Amino acid sequence: MTTDPACATAHGDLPPEPGRRTLVAVFESPVADYLLKFAADVGYRTVLVDPAQGGTVKAAGLDSDTDVVVTDHDRPELGEVLRDALAETTRWIGLMGSPRHAPPHIEALRALGVTDGEIGRVHRPIGLNIGSKAPAEIAIATLAGLIADRNGRPGGFDF
Incomplete structure (x- = not known):
């Protein structure tokens, strides 16, 4: 009988495969603190x-295995940070923020000469829609969304 490697890993019988995944959290914030902690875990x-x-x-060493999460949409450096991330090779770039508010990054990036096609690479809102409010919940929803996306899954309870 062959053991399913995913089950063996979940039961602690096999170590997890070492990955090359990198998560870059931009801007020090309570959400960034939790996001970095959980991502390392x-x-x-x-x-x-x-x-x-x-x-x-x-300087963060962005590559095709890097996910970039911008944790504050009210910072004056938002446009420059996103422009620089878009100029590098990354797997995914996302910006936290409520869908009820106008996305501030679009005009900031347009003012810096970034094309609409490149602006479209910035995901917003991000994470699974679980009604997160507290920083730890927001970090969990964001990380779960990244894991689902990396695994080609929609997230949620649809299998």
């Missing part, structure tokens, strides 16, 4: 980038 290499502390997305 599920095997991501994690990086915090905060321009206020001299960090740049270009």
Whole structure:
């Protein structure tokens, strides 16, 4: 009888496969803190980038296995950060924010000369729609959405 590797890993009989996944959280925030903690727990290499502390997305080592999550949509550096992330190779770029409010990144990116096609690569809203309110819940919903997307799944309870 052959053992399903996914079941063996879930039961602790096999170690998880080492991945090359990287999660870059942009802007220091309570959500970023939880997001980085939980992402590390599920095997991501994690990086915090905060321009206020001299960090740049270009220095974060972005590649095709990198997911970038911008955790604050009210920062004045929003346009520049997204422009720089879009200029690099990334698997996925998302911006937190309520769908009830106008997306601030569109005009910021247009003002920097970013094309609508590139702007369309920025996902918003992000995460699974579970009604998250607290920072830890928002981080869980975001990370669950990234895992679902990486695995080609819709998320939620549809199998």
